[in-house]
Amino acid sequence: MASGKTQTEEAATGRRGRPRSAATTAAILEGAYQLMATTGLAATTIDAIARHSNVSKMTIYKWWPSREALLIDAFLDQASRAVPLPETGSPVARIRRHVATYVEALQGEFGRVQLAVISECISKTSTAELFYERYLGLRRSKMLEIIAAGQKDGSIGAPGVPGDIYDAIYGSLFYRYVFGIKPLTPAYARNLVNLVLRPRTDA
Template identity: 75%
Template sequence: MPKIEDEGAGSTPPRRGRPRSIETTNAILESAYALMAATGLAATTIDAVARHSDVSKMTIYKWWPSREALLIDAFLHHAAQMLPLPPESSGTPATRARRHAAAYAEALQGEFGKVQLAVISECISKTGSAELFYARYLQFRRDALVGMIAAGQKDGSILAEGLPQDLYDAIYGGLFYRYVFGIAPITPAYARNLVDLVLRPKG
């Protein structure tokens, strides 16, 4: 998988051959995401991405092991720009968690949410699970935010005593659950309140 950003991006070992062009890689990923958002996944074929990005199908097939991997990487590329992980300098762990959860809740209401759900559904329909999505997209982001929660527990700014990975899942699993089933509107304010309810930040 092409290196998209410093957040980390999957575990597929690099293939031998000519180095990848960053410009060409970005063109492919941006074209794939644009097509997913505008026409849906069914129309986002390798042929369509090749035409839209003006890159040969051979290049795309050489750089990605499957169409699903390309779609996930395109989503990752977009998410890294739209929903970056909060840097340590941006406040306490609880403050950063509130900000990130609120941004995620807002993103779910637009094309980002629709594309994410479509990509996950595609993985499940093709492979029987969303494991590929987790491995190529979610794992690194989950690990980073779990580490942030653990740091807050260690410095005393987060009072919740559960395992940090369980606390993360309670927040983001809860937001995604409400979004998928349309149980109630998801707002940034709701996300911030959920973070406080789960993490019990000090002060």
């Protein structure tokens, strides 16, 4: 990110500029995610999160504009550990590694929570804009930089804008996961990346 902060650090400073206790923020985010994963979104209320995290509801309302925003930030915090954005390696290697990690994560609770959070955002706001703003946009922009770097150094042979390339890969993965058309396998993920990126043979 342009600020040079990690995603967790950015969450700790507050998206609306209010200073936060990093320890308290971490407890709230972890508590919210654990509730989502174990009891489901319906039971993950602000009251439940406050009790689970041993903080006041006032603290949560002061730092998050809505329950949906908190749920997304909790998911983002978990994603930074479960599916970290790749920082080292060639562009193709970084994308392959990230895709493999994402596919593996989708098979477990991470995938179930992600789908539930997206559904919650759409049902409450009639749009996925909040999810994009607080979660997907941050991670997508980083991956677009990696794709652009690969196009520039010639390791990625796919033409077109990086956004279309990203969507072809991750949109296909998410589509297959949501509808369960066929299993998401490591082999499928590798073939998809090669098909879309058209990597140089030595990349």
